[in-house]
Amino acid sequence: MSTSSHPTAAWPPGYAVHPRAAGPDAATVAAFRQVPAAHASDCLGRSVGAIGLLAYHADLKLVLCGPAITVRVRPGDNLMLHKAMLMAQPGDVIVVDGGGDCTQALIGGLMRTTALARGIAGFVIDGAIRDIAEWAEGGLPIYARGHTHRGPSKEGPGEVNVPIACAGLSVMPGDLVLGDADGVLAIRAAEAAALLPRVQAKARQEERVREANRSGTPDVERIDALLRARGCPV
Structure with a gap:
C-alpha cells in the first residue's frame, strides 16, 4: 500500500511523493550534533558511509545533522528536489540519489537561498552542484559528487521519501544524517537513541x-x- 498522500494509481510510473517520515526525537538529534562522524562510524563497524562525495561549504567545522528527506531523481533533473525542499521542515537534511551523474547540476545558488530561508539543515547529493562560490560562503553544509555550470531539467521522473542509495550509503526516510569534515553517514532513526551512549x-x-x-x-x-x-x- 502506498504511503503517499494520494492513491498509488494517481502517480504515473516513476513518480511518487510520500509524506515526511518522523526522525529521531529532537534531544537525540541535538546530542548527535556534538558527535564526530568518525566516532559514529567506528560504532557502526567502520563500514557505513557515503564514498566519493566532496564538502563544498568550505567551513570544515560546519556540522550536518538532521533527519533525512530522501529523493530519487533522473540524473540531471531536479523536479523532485524542488518538491522535497517545499516539504522539508527546519532542521531536515535532503539526501539525493542522482545516480552519481555530474553532467548537469541538480542544485545551485538560488536553491541555496531558498534552503537558508526555510531552515533546511543541508544537502547530500550523489550528483553535481553549481554556483560553488556561493556554497563556499558557508552556513549551509552540502556534500556532492562534483560540480558543473550546466543546469538541470525539471521534467522528472522522481520520487520523494523512498529508500535510496546515495554514493554507496543506504538511506531511509527519517534516518539521522550526520556529516562533518570526514564525510557523511546515516543512522537508522529507530537505532539512533541506543547508539548514542556507545x-x-x-x-x-x-x-x-x-x-x-x-x-x-x-x-x-x-x-x-x-x-x-x-x-x-x-
Missing part, C-alpha cells in the same frame, strides 16, 4: 588515548597483543 563512550575512550599520547606513554601492550594474536613474536 558513541559517547567511544569519545571518552579516545580522550584517554589522546592524553596518554600527549604524555608520551602510548598503550604499547594494545598493539603488541594484536601482533601476538596474529602469530608475531613480540
